[in-house]
Amino acid sequence: MRAQDVLNQQPDWGGQNAITDADIVARCDRCGANYALSKCTFDQVEQEGIYSCASCSDTLLTVVPYVEGTELRAGTGYRLGAWVFRNSAELFVRGLKIPVSWKPAL
Numbered sequence: 322m323r324a325q326d327v328l329n330q331q332p333d334w335g336g337q338n339a340i341t342d343a344d345i346v347a348r349c350d351r352c353g354a355n356y357a358l359s360k361c362t363f364d365q366v367e368q369e370g371i372y373s374c375a376s377c378s379d380t381l382l383t384v385v386p387y388v389e390g391t392e393l394r395a396g397t398g399y400r401l402g403a404w405v406f407r408n409s410a411e412l413f414v415r416g417l418k419i420p421v422s423w424k425p426a427l
């Protein structure tokens with residue numbers, strides 16, 4: 322699942338001004354690069370969508386299905402309807418910031 326498709330399913334987004342991955346900018350926490358998701362490496366593994374930094378290959382965002390009944394705490398993801406963003410990079414969607422929501426275990 323691509324991030325653009327998740328955001329366009331949300332009531333406040335989509336419609337006539339549909340979002341594309343080019344509208345979503347990730348700031349890599351590891352190397353500091355800023356990339357639109359459309360410029361990132363994208364892998365689809367079953368239902369998960371995985372975006373990686375075009376410079377350092379660090380995982381920036383994983384889009385995973387929300388599992389009903391799961392309680393999301395700080396550092397375990399940001400729910401958007403039926404999906405969860407696990408972003409270790411700050412995301413900027415047309416200037417609106419989605420803070421880091423995922424702290425991978427080291």
Ligand SMILES: [Zn+2]
Pocket residue numbers: 349350351352353354374375376377378379
């Ligand atoms: Zn990077």
